[in-house]
Amino acid sequence: MSLFGLYNYWIVVFLMMAGFYVVVAHENLIKKIVGLNVFQASVFILYITVGKVQGGTAPIIGENFTIYSNPLPHVLILTAIVVGVATTALGLALVIRIKEAYGTIEDDEIAALEEEP
Amino acid sequence: MTEHLAALQVVIPLLCAPICMLVRYRDWSWSVALFGSWSCLAISWLLLQQVMTSGVISYHMGNWVPPIGIEYRIDEINAFVLLIVSAIGAIVTPYARESVRAEFGVNRVYMFYTSYMLCLCGLLGVTITGDAFNLFVFLEISSLSSYVLIAMGKDRRALKAAYQYLILGTIGATFIVIGIGLLYAETGTLNMADLANKLSKNPINKTIGTAFGFLFVGISLKLALFPLHLWLPNAYTFAPSVVSAFLAATATKVAVYVLLRFLFTIFDIKISFGVLPLESVLLALSIVAMFVASVVAIFQPNIKRMLAYSSVAQIGYVILGISFININGLAAGIIHLFNHALIKGGMFLAVGCLFYKIASVNIDKLAGIGRRMPLTMAAFVVGGLGLIGVPLTAGFISKWYLIIGALDRGLWWAAVLILLSSLLAVIYIWRVVEVAYLKPSPDGNNHIEDAPPSMLIPTWVLIGSSIYFGINTDLTVGVAKQAARQLLGGG
Numbered sequence: 001m002s003l004f005g006l007y008n009y010w011i012v013v014f015l016m017m018a019g020f021y022v023v024v025a026h027e028n029l030i031k032k033i034v035g036l037n038v039f040q041a042s043v044f045i046l047y048i049t050v051g052k053v054q055g056g057t058a059p060i061i062g063e064n065f066t067i068y069s070n071p072l073p074h075v076l077i078l079t080a081i082v083v084g085v086a087t088t089a090l091g092l093a094l095v096i097r098i099k100e101a102y103g104t105i106e107d108d109e110i111a112a113l114e115e116e117p
Numbered sequence: 118m119t120e121h122l123a124a125l126q127v128v129i130p131l132l133c134a135p136i137c138m139l140v141r142y143r144d145w146s147w148s149v150a151l152f153g154s155w156s157c158l159a160i161s162w163l164l165l166q167q168v169m170t171s172g173v174i175s176y177h178m179g180n181w182v183p184p185i186g187i188e189y190r191i192d193e194i195n196a197f198v199l200l201i202v203s204a205i206g207a208i209v210t211p212y213a214r215e216s217v218r219a220e221f222g223v224n225r226v227y228m229f230y231t232s233y234m235l236c237l238c239g240l241l242g243v244t245i246t247g248d249a250f251n252l253f254v255f256l257e258i259s260s261l262s263s264y265v266l267i268a269m270g271k272d273r274r275a276l277k278a279a280y281q282y283l284i285l286g287t288i289g290a291t292f293i294v295i296g297i298g299l300l301y302a303e304t305g306t307l308n309m310a311d312l313a314n315k316l317s318k319n320p321i322n323k324t325i326g327t328a329f330g331f332l333f334v335g336i337s338l339k340l341a342l343f344p345l346h347l348w349l350p351n352a353y354t355f356a357p358s359v360v361s362a363f364l365a366a367t368a369t370k371v372a373v374y375v376l377l378r379f380l381f382t383i384f385d386i387k388i389s390f391g392v393l394p395l396e397s398v399l400l401a402l403s404i405v406a407m408f409v410a411s412v413v414a415i416f417q418p419n420i421k422r423m424l425a426y427s428s429v430a431q432i433g434y435v436i437l438g439i440s441f442i443n444i445n446g447l448a449a450g451i452i453h454l455f456n457h458a459l460i461k462g463g464m465f466l467a468v469g470c471l472f473y474k475i476a477s478v479n480i481d482k483l484a485g486i487g488r489r490m491p492l493t494m495a496a497f498v499v500g501g502l503g504l505i506g507v508p509l510t511a512g513f514i515s516k517w518y519l520i521i522g523a524l525d526r527g528l529w530w531a532a533v534l535i536l537l538s539s540l541l542a543v544i545y546i547w548r549v550v551e552v553a554y555l556k557p558s559p560d561g562n563n564h565i566e567d568a569p570p571s572m573l574i575p576t577w578v579l580i581g582s583s584i585y586f587g588i589n590t591d592l593t594v595g596v597a598k599q600a601a602r603q604l605l606g607g608g
Contacts, residue, residue, distance in 0.1 A: 020288075023284060029280065036284060039291060040287075050298060050302045076307075080253075086261055087257070087283065087287050090283065091287075094264070094268055094279055098280060114277075
């Protein structure tokens, strides 16, 4: 298969690295969560790609079809999406509380506030 | 009834969580949590007995036959970890009543018990399941609820600690899902036993290697293997007392179990220690953890943070045992899993008693506290002796087997390093002892005002059992050796 034929995986790798970079490099707590979401989205695409069977149709039994895509990874990723939503919700809730407690959502400013007793 | 014990182990705390949420009148939610945690303990005890007498239990969730359906598979090692987790849960809950009421206010306690039950459910689920993706889901249940529990700390830094843990924990969990996904792509199965079977037949290729790398890093983040431990000190320091004790005694232990499961059951030793020079990586990281974390612990002004760094060091001992890949080393790792849970759980509970009375955990506030709270401080000191590894404590048994494991492997210098690093523990425990017993109280106040019995008794149950298991080692060593033999594939 040509390099281009695996373009889904290139997208996965790109999103994964981009998301991971945002999580590590940004000081803003909201942006970190956005990065985390991009990172997780890459994994969703990875699973969905794995489940696709070439020439296969949606996994609903019909007379004209013999090849079906594998539904299991899709179902797994539904669960992972739910987990991701829960994580995002909790993360954002924590950011709101941090904003109330410190008055800022920049990591370096919070660190500076913690230096002072 | 008995054939459904495996499912009940997870279902009972899962059901108790929403009930805690609904029962908001005073601390009735506490009674629900008490019921939940003690039933879990009873179930895990029965499961362990069943495994020891009649071998591996395989429970098919909803009667779907594996590998299609989700299987709960219980052998010696996870029966033992289930017992550790549920025993800590059962002992911590009675303690939580006073402590949580004091730290949260009566009207908010139900929130604590809801998250606490979910966390227990997640930890037990991770341990009991035989399905790789199910493991991820339970891991996230336990992680999400522990972020909430940590954020409940009074200090505003608890929020920051919980956020940091959330980011790192989610990265770790996502790495684990990537690994599981790649394994699924390669083998087409998620059932652990089936995975092990198919992986042993497949030749090692890049997909399997990559999956292994992602899983190893992800799990190491969760178990706070040095240098991926950065989330741990803040999380344990600023969490409410009960949460520190519960998480220190269970969360990292369950992560170590997951590592064992992946290294030895799913990938066999040939892949685990063949793709990467993992043996030397684990050996090096664990020894660095033992020394660096212990030295950092010596300089901490806050006792909880000191104990947190000590936990990183103690995880080093567990991983060191695993890196020997022989019966005694592996058994030492598993024994220390249990012993450290008792010791560190007990010590964090003792620190919780201090916090309950004097509202501070800074060492300079503890002058003369040994005379004012004799039972609490005595528990702390006995726990500290266990951390050091003094004979007749459980810590001694762990280190004994660890050293035998090192010598079996011909690594005499590792045995020397184990002894040297124990001396560092002497220093950080002594700092507390010196302040608490040898310095006079600042205001000359010497009358005894110990923590209430409902907090002291659970503390002493944990500390007392760390002494008991230092003298009577039949249960721990017996189960651990059998589990180690099974992991190494010797039957």
